[in-house]
Amino acid sequence: MTPAASLAEKLLAGERSAVPRLISWAENADERFPAALARIFGRVGGAWRTGVTGPPGVGKSTLVNELARLFRERERTVGILAVDPSSPFTGGALLGDRIRMEERTLDAGVFIRSMASRGSHGGLALAAVDACDVMDAFGFDEVVVETVGVGQAEYDVVSAADTVLVVLCPGAGDSIQAMKAGLLEVADVLVVNKSDVSGADRLVTDLEEAVHIRTAGRTEWTTPVVACSAGTGKGVEGVVEAIETHRGFLAGDRKERLRAEKRILQVRRKVSERLSEAVWGSLGYLRTVETLLRNGATPYDVAARVMTTISAKLVDENPPSTDPGAGRP
Amino acid sequence: MVERKIRVLVGKPGLDGHDRGAKIVASVLRDHGMEVIYTGLHKTPEMIAEIAVQEDVDVVGLSILSGAHMELFPRVRKALEERGLGQVLLVGGGIIPKDDMRELEREGFAKLFGPGTKTDDIANYITDEMSRRWAKEGADV
Structure with a gap:
């Protein structure tokens, strides 16, 4: 069993010590967390x-x-x-x-x-x-x-x-x-x-x-x-x-609607975080931005350029598959 | 990327009403970028160990000035082990005679810090020790 699976199983079996460790994974953005969450999400x-x-x-x-x-x-x-x-x-x-x-x-x-x-x-x-x-x-x-x-x-x-x-x-x-x-x-x-x-x-x-x-x-x-x-x-x-x-x-109904809205917000945050990491996580974009600014472009111009480049790469008319498990490693 | 932070519990076991030292050390560790959970005064060894579990800390630091260190420090260590936390970096400080320090260090305490210790030395010790442990962990995976 993978570490994620075994910790998730511990939690589901009622072992309290799994709670603090899973929270640590979440706050450290540990790569094992998503797989563990997938196993316990049905109980949330x-x-x-x-x-x-x-x-x-x-x-x-x-x-x-x-x-x-x-x-x-x-x-x-x-x-x-x-x-x-x-x-x-x-x-x-x-x-x-x-x-x-x-x-x-x-x-x-x-x-x-x-x-x-x-x-x-x-x-x-x-x-x-x-x-x-x-x-x-x-x-x-x-x-x-x-x-x-x-x-x-x-x-x-x-x-x-x-x-x-x-x-x-x-x-x-x-x-x-x-x-x-x-x-x-x-x-x-x-x-x-x-x-x-x-x-x-x-x-x-x-x-x-x-x-x-x-x-x-x-x-x-x-x-x-x-x-x-x-x-x-x-x-x-x-x-x-x-x-x-x-x-x-x-x-x-009200509760279900409210919770659904909050989950959507959570997904949007997650996507923004990932996007931001993808763009600024390596030095490439930062260097370009520096250079453009040094050459006199306004922050608006630079942001527009960055957006054009990103959206040309990312935006696709087809949204992702609606199979809940698809895309999971 | 989220940078992993060193999480430290600063605990005051037993009937000891003096926590200026513990608070100073807690502030210094915070200023060295650590996340410090301070327990407050008058904690039993069991409470300290339970807090260490819930907070999933990497380091437990005990402060004592009452003279009961040879009684309470080993009890904290035992309570941690009983809860599966035998691997945490366990350190301590206070008014502790040199012989007692050596004995505690033989009994599972990584390091004891006596009066006159420079606060930065404590922080640097913890930082170095944790980076060494994490590097080893990374190599083991």
């Missing part, structure tokens, strides 16, 4: 995926820890992916989210993995979705992905979830900040954490108003605003209930 889809994002310091990890506790009380198993930024200068990362989740360390029904963003365009989103697929296929009932919501890459990660929680807290900017940062658009549930801190009630009211202004009568789902104090556990039940309600709202 049973987990409910919750994305948790928000500015630094609002208490996301503490909330995830509390959510995990409540999920466990309901006898559901939980896989958690905690994403932290890599340094753009050194490529290193300090991953400390699991410190807030330490009570869950020795619980066999909880798995926690830290992932560094590694700063690549779309690469993070791809590795994170792969990691969720691995946890899902293993059979965790709940999969939770946590990221610091500051950039496009982080949005891409949480937006791959079924239910997206955006966590805010009093004192970290008012609701206008939240509106302009685009956090409201991505949220299925808005959580006001640190509800015991003064200003929390006001933030809840402001957010409810902002949601109302944005969505009134135009969408079927009205984003609820839930207050809680993850540090004390107070009100976190309400967050779980909001996730349940959203899950109920998505049940059936």
